[in-house]
Amino acid sequence: MNSAARALLAVSAAFFLSSAQAELPDPAGFGRAIELGDIRSARRWLDEGMPPDFEADVTGSGLMIAAAEGNIPLMQLFIERGANINYVSRIGEQAIALAAWKGHQKAVEWLIEQGASLDPPDRTWSALHYAAFAGKPRIVDLLVARGAKIDARAPNLATPLMMAVREGHEGIAKTLVDAGASTTAVSDRGENALAWALRYNRLKMATLVAPPENVAEAVSAPALPAQPAPPPPQASIPAPPEVSELLKKLRQAEAQGKPTEALRRQFMAAVESHRKASAKQTVKAAPSALVISAKRGSKAGGERAELVAGGATPAAQTLAADAGAIDILRALQEAQAKGQPTEELRRRFRAAVDRMRPSGQ
Incomplete structure (x- = not known):
């Protein structure tokens, strides 16, 4: 074989080798393979030149999917091949957050031992948020x-405490408060933990994150914040005398060291009664949209509806869209775990994520 032929053969071999290395897996197929723990395919793709932080169509990188499945050997493979343990996906998630969300304690511990940060970039969903x-x-x-950052801020400025309150996890909320979580921090809607408790009807948790007098004051406020428009602000409806009287008795019992549980229940019942009466008497702003999302694990008919007021800020609309995307993602992964069809959920999730992106991107 002459030198020209050898050169041509070398060029051809290099061309075909580079073509094979440039062949990336289909994102959807990649995601399904990693979810199923297909370590042989993962190793082959990595050997062929797939970037170690290559993302699937939904969950994120291979390391993140493995973390969500609690698959430590697969996580180790991606780390050994150069995956960034603190990689943030296109929807703002990290491997340790997904492991925490799915309850894989050993995977969380392993990631921490490998150097996963518990102090993520500002305005990123943290592991503590998801747990x-x-x-x-x-x-x-x-x-x-x-040492996780207690008051880490999500993209909507929500704290882990707000997430616990939103979902009604009283024990976790108490743990966070006892660890020093701020009860006065506000989201990008200007809402603190108390406002979240009232918005999601977590009245039992309201006094966990705020003094009773603050709860009484909050439920007497307008159901929707006044907008800086010509119409005058909505006037609050004064709390009835029984609420004030129960609050007084509750404070006296606390000061005297007496049991307060019965009084606290009466107080919250009176607050709820007043809140319902206020809702009937207060004229609310016309809604510009009705956001409906299914709560994780609920049966048919268990959808949740939320009105987004006309003139709501882009941040408020993003929060509603974000909550919908989270619910769809949870439903998607539950369907995958049960072997149910997921194409429609994948389509809805991608659409929800697209709605969250700022215009022009």
């Missing part, structure tokens, strides 16, 4: 003990 949201008290305890 609080999903109701995983043991993982919350672990993260707090390892």
